Amino acid sequence: MELNSHNKQEYPPMHTCEHILNQTMVRMFGCPRSKNAHIERKKSKCDYELKAAPTEDQIVELTLKVNEIIDLHLPVTFGLMPREEAGRIVDLSKLPDDASETLRIVRVGEYDACACIGQHVENTSELGHFEIISHDYEEGRWRVRFRLVGSR
Ligand SMILES: [Zn+2]
Numbered sequence: 001m002e003l004n005s006h007n008k009q010e011y012p013p014m015h016t017c018e019h020i021l022n023q024t025m026v027r028m029f030g031c032p033r034s035k036n037a038h039i040e041r042k043k044s045k046c047d048y049e050l051k052a053a054p055t056e057d058q059i060v061e062l063t064l065k066v067n068e069i070i071d072l073h074l075p076v077t078f079g080l081m082p083r084e085e086a087g088r089i090v091d092l093s094k095l096p097d098d099a100s101e102t103l104r105i106v107r108v109g110e111y112d113a114c115a116c117i118g119q120h121v122e123n124t125s126e127l128g129h130f131e132i133i134s135h136d137y138e139e140g141r142w143r144v145r146f147r148l149v150g151s152r
Helices: 012-029 056-070
Strands: 036-038 046-049 075-083 100-109 112-115 129-138 141-149
Touching: 012 046, 012 056, 012 100, 012 112, 012 129, 012 141, 056 129
Parallel strands: none
Antiparallel strands: 036 046, 046 141, 075 100, 100 112, 129 141
């Protein structure tokens, strides 16, 4: 069995936070998950396709929601399933064409499910606190830079 490749060097708390941020963006704005993300230990960035720049109120709400999910101390679990079955519960549009027929589905509690081979924490309690450092909007792309305070 083969799984699609992934940068395994990503810092697990940041990468797990990316899953939560993606799901929160999908729920709040109906946009796709970030197709362009750069995840580092100290700070990360994600780009989202949005028709308009989020308002300051929405950005506050986004931060609150991500932290609310983190603070639920949700278990992060994974399981293998055939691609066809996975396609019914997760968005596979980000998956490379050469991805394997069997996918690893990572779940953050009941909040998020995503096909991913990266490294994750076992519980969102390891993430600490999510903070947005800066953001900007240009031609349909909202770029958000963020960090985690007190992750372990
Ligand atoms: Zn992942």
